[in-house]
Structures are given as structure tokens and as C-alpha cells.
Amino acid sequence: MDNSSKDTTNMGRLIEALKNGDKTQAIIEAKKLIESGVKSEVIVTECIEPAMVSLSNKCTVENFNLLEVMLAGRAVTSVMQELFPASAMPPPTKGTIILATLEGDVHDLGKNILKTILTINGYRVVDCGKNCPLEELINTAREEKAFLIGVSGLIISVIPLVQKIKESLAECNLQHIKVIAGGAALKQSSKDLLNVDFVAETAFDGEIYINSVKNEAS
Numbered sequence: 001m002d003n004s005s006k007d008t009t010n011m012g013r014l015i016e017a018l019k020n021g022d023k024t025q026a027i028i029e030a031k032k033l034i035e036s037g038v039k040s041e042v043i044v045t046e047c048i049e050p051a052m053v054s055l056s057n058k059c060t061v062e063n064f065n066l067l068e069v070m071l072a073g074r075a076v077t078s079v080m081q082e083l084f085p086a087s088a089m090p091p092p093t094k095g096t097i098i099l100a101t102l103e104g105d106v107h108d109l110g111k112n113i114l115k116t117i118l119t120i121n122g123y124r125v126v127d128c129g130k131n132c133p134l135e136e137l138i139n140t141a142r143e144e145k146a147f148l149i150g151v152s153g154l155i156i157s158v159i160p161l162v163q164k165i166k167e168s169l170a171e172c173n174l175q176h177i178k179v180i181a182g183g184a185a186l187k188q189s190s191k192d193l194l195n196v197d198f199v200a201e202t203a204f205d206g207e208i209y210i211n212s213v214k215n216e217a218s
Contacts, residue, residue, distance in 0.1 A: 006036065007033060007036055007038055010029050010032045010033050010036070011029075011033065011038075011043075011046055011047050013025070013029045014026060014029035014030055014033065014043070014047045014051075014079070015047050015050055015051045015054075017029055017075065018047070018048065018051035018052075018072060018075050018076060018079070019051050019054055019055060019072065020071075020072075021068060021070075021071025021072045021074065021075050022075060023071075023074055023075040023078045026075040026076075026078065026079050027078055027079060027082055030043060030047075030079045030082050030083065031082065033047075034082070034083070040083040040084060041204060043079075043083060044080075044083065044113065044117075044203065044204070045202055045204060048076055048079065048080070048113065049113075049202055049203070051072070051076070052072075052076070052109050052110060052113075052184075053184065055068070055069065055072050055109075069107060069109075072109070073108070073109050073112075076109050076112070076113070077112060080112070080113060080116050084116050084117070084119075084120045091122065092119070092122060092123060092124035092125075093122050094121070094122045094123045094124075094214055095123060095124065095146075095147045095148075095214060096123070096124045096125075096126060096144050096145060096146045096147065097118060097123050097124070097125050097126070097146060097147070097148045097149070097150060097210065098125075098126050098128060098137065098140050098141045098144060098146045098148070098149045098150070099111050099114065099115055099125055099126070099127050099128065099149075099150045099151075099152070100127070100128035100129065100130075100132040100136075100137050100149075100150075100151055100152075101129070101130040101131065101132060101151070101152050101153065101154075101158075101183075102131075102132055102133075102134065102137070102151055102153065102158045102161045102162065103131055103132060103133045103134065103158070103161060104131065104155070104157050104158050104161070105130065105131065105152075105153055105154055105155050105157070105158045106130045106131050107130065107152075107154040107155070107183075108129065108130040108152065110152045110154070110182055110183045110184075110203065111127070111130075111150070111152040111183075113203045114150060114152070114182070114200075114203040114206055114207070115127055117203050117204065117206075117207050118207060118210065121207060121211075123210070126140060126144050126146070128140055134161050134164060134165065134168060135168075137149065137151075137165070138165075138168045138169060138172055138174070141169070141174060141177055142172060142174055146177060147176075147177060147178065147213070147214070147217065148177060148178045148179070148180065148210060148213060149165065149169075149177055149178070149179045149180070150179075150180045150181075150182070150206060150210075151165065151179070151180075151181050151182075151183075151186070151196075152181075152182050152183035152186070153181065153182075153183040153184075153185045153186040154183050154184050154185055155185050156185045158185065158186075159185065159186070159189065159194065162181055162186060162194050162195070162196065163193075163194060163195045164195075165179050165195070165196070166179055166195050166196065167195070178197045178198070178213050179196040179197050179198075180196060180197060180198040180199070180200055180206055180209060180210070181194050181196045181198070181199050181200070182199065182200040182201075182202075182203070182205075182206055186199065187199055187200065187201055197209075
């Protein structure tokens, strides 16, 4: 079996381990991929994000299983720590970004992945966590002097809140703050429908857009 076939097999095993919430096996498979030379970014886009999509598809009213989501989240977090160790994090010099999962949504896997990727790239990330009220999000953006807000949504019920973000920012004279959205529910919509500046298909799409915003402001 050549290396590419081995990598494909290990990627499949990593996806299954993540979906099953098997943290130990997920770390083993991730280390195999790292040792074979697969880049961290590839592991995120080819393994972690597909596993998250599969999990999010199960999160319907009928099939929702909080324990399953929690175990998968623990496995994802552990693998991300292997891919992007804290010792490799640069000082936060590129500006402040606020991240949150809005009120009514308790899923934060995608948000946590974006947080790690932005931190490794030198941004200061303030995480408002999950089930975050809109008022808290806006107040945090003002207090922390953020240049961008990122929100993640796994369920469609948060869409009305997302649509209010830019209006709420304008009311506080913070209309200069950019807003991006991502997550299983939100990326099915357009930026115009959500009333945001950008909708990210993946965490790396979000990073690319954020970098472009930062470069334009420099």
C-alpha cells in the first residue's frame, strides 16, 4: 500500500473516531497522519470538518444527542491540540476578533476550530462561548475594540439573531465592525439573507476573509 492509500485509510479512521467521540483513537490516527507528512490544514479540512458535518446532520429534533455532541467535541478539541500545540502560538498582534455561538445554540465545535486557527495566526480572539445573548456579543465587541465578529450556527433557529447583528452594531455606532458567519445552518444561507459581510464554508475560508479585511485596513 502506497503512502497516499495509507493516508486515505488513516483519514477515514480519524473521521470515524471523531464521529464516535473516541478521543484516544482520534489522537492515534491524527499522529499517524502528522508523522506521514500530512499538513495540519489538510487534516482539518479533510477529516475534522467532514466529521462535524456528519454529526451536525444528526442534530435534528428527532435525533439530537447531547452526549454524542459532547464526546465528539472533546475528541475534536484533543486532535486540534495535537495539530496546533499551544507552544506554537505566536503573540496576538493582528487585532481582536470576537467569536460566539448565539443564544439558543449550544454547539461550539466549529467556533473552537476557527478560534485555534486564528490564534495560531496571531489574532487575539475573545470567545463569548455558546448560547451567547446578542447584547453580550455587541457589548463585548465594543469593550474589546474588535474589528470583526464571527458567529457559528448549527441550528436554523439562530438565523433571526444573526440577521440583527449589523443593525445592533450600527445602533451602537460600531458599523465599522465586520461580521462573518459559519456553521452547518448558516452556511446554507447567503450573506445578504443573513445580513453579514461573509459566509464561510470552512474555518480556513473564514481565516482568508479575515486576513483580507486586516490587509485592507493596514
